[in-house]
Amino acid sequence: MPEITFVESLRMTLKEETQRDPSLMLIGEDIGRYGGIFGVTKGLLEEFGPHRVRSTPISESAIIGSALGAAMTGIRTVAEIMYIDFTTCAMDQIVNQVAKMRYMSGGKAKIPLVIRTQGGGGRGNAAQHSQSLEALFYHIPGLKIVMPSTPHDARGLLKTAIQDDNPVMFIEHKLLYATKGFVPNEEYLIPFGQADIKRKGKDVTVIAISYMVTKALKAAGRLAGENIEAEVIDLRTLVPLDLETILQSIRKTNRAVIVHEGCRRGGIGAEISSQIQEEAFDYLDAPIQRVGALSVPIPYSEPLENAVIPGEEDIIIAVKKLLYRT
Amino acid sequence: MYEQMLTIRSFEEKAIELFEHNVIRGNIHPCIGQEAVSVGVCSNLRKDDYMVNNHRGHGNCIAKGADLKFMMAELLGRSTGYCKGKGGSMHIADFEGGNLGANGIVGGGLPIAVGAGISIQNRDTDQVVACFFGDGATNQGTFHESLNLAALWRLPVIFVCENNLYALSTPVREAISVPRISDRATAYGIPGVNIDGNDLIEVYTKMKEAVDRARAGEGPTLLDCVTYRFFGHFTGDPGRGITYRTKEEMDQWLNRCPIKRFKEQLIKEKMMTEEMEKTIETNVRVSIEEAVQFAEKSPLPSPEEATQDLFY
Numbered sequence: 001m002p003e004i005t006f007v008e009s010l011r012m013t014l015k016e017e018t019q020r021d022p023s024l025m026l027i028g029e030d031i032g033r034y035g036g037i038f039g040v041t042k043g044l045l046e047e048f049g050p051h052r053v054r055s056t057p058i059s060e061s062a063i064i065g066s067a068l069g070a071a072m073t074g075i076r077t078v079a080e081i082m083y084i085d086f087t088t089c090a091m092d093q094i095v096n097q098v099a100k101m102r103y104m105s106g107g108k109a110k111i112p113l114v115i116r117t118q119g120g121g122g123r124g125n126a127a128q129h130s131q132s133l134e135a136l137f138y139h140i141p142g143l144k145i146v147m148p149s150t151p152h153d154a155r156g157l158l159k160t161a162i163q164d165d166n167p168v169m170f171i172e173h174k175l176l177y178a179t180k181g182f183v184p185n186e187e188y189l190i191p192f193g194q195a196d197i198k199r200k201g202k203d204v205t206v207i208a209i210s211y212m213v214t215k216a217l218k219a220a221g222r223l224a225g226e227n228i229e230a231e232v233i234d235l236r237t238l239v240p241l242d243l244e245t246i247l248q249s250i251r252k253t254n255r256a257v258i259v260h261e262g263c264r265r266g267g268i269g270a271e272i273s274s275q276i277q278e279e280a281f282d283y284l285d286a287p288i289q290r291v292g293a294l295s296v297p298i299p300y301s302e303p304l305e306n307a308v309i310p311g312e313e314d315i316i317i318a319v320k321k322l323l324y325r326t
Numbered sequence: 327m328y329e330q331m332l333t334i335r336s337f338e339e340k341a342i343e344l345f346e347h348n349v350i351r352g353n354i355h356p357c358i359g360q361e362a363v364s365v366g367v368c369s370n371l372r373k374d375d376y377m378v379n380n381h382r383g384h385g386n387c388i389a390k391g392a393d394l395k396f397m398m399a400e401l402l403g404r405s406t407g408y409c410k411g412k413g414g415s416m417h418i419a420d421f422e423g424g425n426l427g428a429n430g431i432v433g434g435g436l437p438i439a440v441g442a443g444i445s446i447q448n449r450d451t452d453q454v455v456a457c458f459f460g461d462g463a464t465n466q467g468t469f470h471e472s473l474n475l476a477a478l479w480r481l482p483v484i485f486v487c488e489n490n491l492y493a494l495s496t497p498v499r500e501a502i503s504v505p506r507i508s509d510r511a512t513a514y515g516i517p518g519v520n521i522d523g524n525d526l527i528e529v530y531t532k533m534k535e536a537v538d539r540a541r542a543g544e545g546p547t548l549l550d551c552v553t554y555r556f557f558g559h560f561t562g563d564p565g566r567g568i569t570y571r572t573k574e575e576m577d578q579w580l581n582r583c584p585i586k587r588f589k590e591q592l593i594k595e596k597m598m599t600e601e602m603e604k605t606i607e608t609n610v611r612v613s614i615e616e617a618v619q620f621a622e623k624s625p626l627p628s629p630e631e632a633t634q635d636l637f638y
Contacts, residue, residue, distance in 0.1 A: 068437070073376065096431050097434055104413045108421050
């Protein structure tokens with residue numbers, strides 16, 4: 001089992017799926033000769049040709065809308081929006097068209113469509129290239145939402161996303177692209193709605209997504225030095241949400257903190273927290289904590305960006321607060 | 327074609343009546359006056375050709391071959407409707423009949439039509455896509471993105487602008503920077519054709535040329551079909567749009583009624599007798615009545631169905 005980067009894992013998977021389904025099409029900005037700005041689609045144009053790897057002008061609405069039109073008429077499609085910030089240019093197509101088409105038609109439309117996009121901060125890309133917008137899409141019925149945190153999960157989840165006959169938002173994190181992990185060559189699919197316990201623990205449940213899983217694991221390592229055993233749950237998919245794994249853990253730890261990079265205000269943590277208290281109120285020994293970004297745009301300068309985006313330290317503080325050890 | 331135009335008009339008249347009796351909810355956007363565009367365009371389409379529709383789209387659905395019964399059932403919110411009562415007037419879709427659905431978002435359908443065009447190109451068939459939208463949609467960003475992409479990739483899409491001169495209350499002359507919508511085709515290097523949208527034969531002929539081009543792999547065409555809606559923007563528009571249109575203008579267009587014009591032409595050229603005309607009128611009346619009866623007898627959806635059909 002070789003160790004490869006997140007980008008290599010995505011590329012390998014896209015290549016395999018494009019080979020498997022002779023109709024599958026990739027569409028997005030600069031995904032052809034250039035291979036995508038993160039190199040994910042490198043070499044695919046050369047292998048599959050310009051009809052199956054369609055590099056587009058800067059037209060986000062047309063990318064999403066045409067991906068939808070193609071998907072509805074029998075072409076399994078993976079569309080790429082270079083930065084999740086740019087999905088806002090295509091919001092009508094995503095929210096009013098893609099998400100609603102099947103329902104609005106009384107269940108007649110079949111939409112095998114993946115919207116691959118990339119978000120998150122930490123690299124000084126400033127306010128319009130660093131956002132975490134999963135909560136926006138979470139609010140819209142009709143979209144599945146996937147946020148992998150490792151090269152291994154990225155491969156299994158992307159396969160499932162592509163083979164799914166529904167619209168899937170597949171949200172990658174820019175800081176994960178260069179990370180390495182062991183990825184089996186053989187085929188495996190990771191079902192949606194199946195969270196992964198990335199670290200076992202008995203004292204507190206840390207629920208995280210995407211790059212925050214990495215930070216949560218580092219925080220958990222440091223907490224172990226203080227005899228605090230944190231269980232780290234990687235949700236992997238937000239829609240569907242694996243509430244059962246969360247609840248099982250909380251029944252054991254009686255404490256929960258939810259960590260995400262999107263704004264704490266109106267973030268996914270608020271929703272998960274609400275679901276936990278509805279289902280496991282009696283098991284909680286302390287109020288659920290939420291760790292998320294401050295309610296400001298992501299600033300450019302490093303100390304400012306670090307102040308806005310949650311870090312290991314913020315997770316540690318939240319855990320200690322839960323244990324009344326501050 | 328005459329029968330189809332008459333069917334569209336009678337369907338709309340019946341729908342307005344049912345709306346006024348509170349049998350139909352929300353709103354409807356009647357296409358009365360625009361029948362020649364629907365029929366002239368769709369008569370050039372095969373069943374396996376695609377159509378992407380807009381909010382004023384009952385006529386286009388009928389011309390593309392929709393079953394009046396399922397349409398009416400949809401308007402009445404019944405389980406037997408095309409969308410099981412989940413879409414309503416603005417979202418009638420019939421994928422088997424090539425109708426990819428209608429859009430309540432002005433300009434929302436154009437990129438979808440481009441996608442259907444990509445699909446045809448990738449599957450290497452000779453199907454085409456007819457994409458209907460109004461004059462208002464040509465001011466949306468999606469119009470530019472879609473025409474550019476379709477032209478760039480020579481996709482078999484015919485962009486049909488049902489230019490009824492008003493975007494809700496805003497006249498075209500106050501909203502568009504060039505004299506004609508067809509002029510905009512120049513920006514994409516594709517043919518832009520200005521058409522008398524109330525002349526069925528002209529619409530049919532110009533659409534045929536566009537379809538032939540598309541099937542031959544020569545790319546998209548923009549058809550600017552100038553027409554007029556006799557009713558207002560929607561059923562709630564006071565005085566059929568009298569607040570922003572003059573009585574003289576409305577009367578002038580009533581005289582250019584596409585159905586009347588085609589009928590006169592048929593009679594003059596002895597292609598339709600009075601007897602034939604009567605038969606057609608009876609047929610249309612019966613089919614509309616049957617559709618209404620079917621819809622009224624159909625069950626309303628049960629509340630549990632509200633959470634169905636979201637995912638495959």
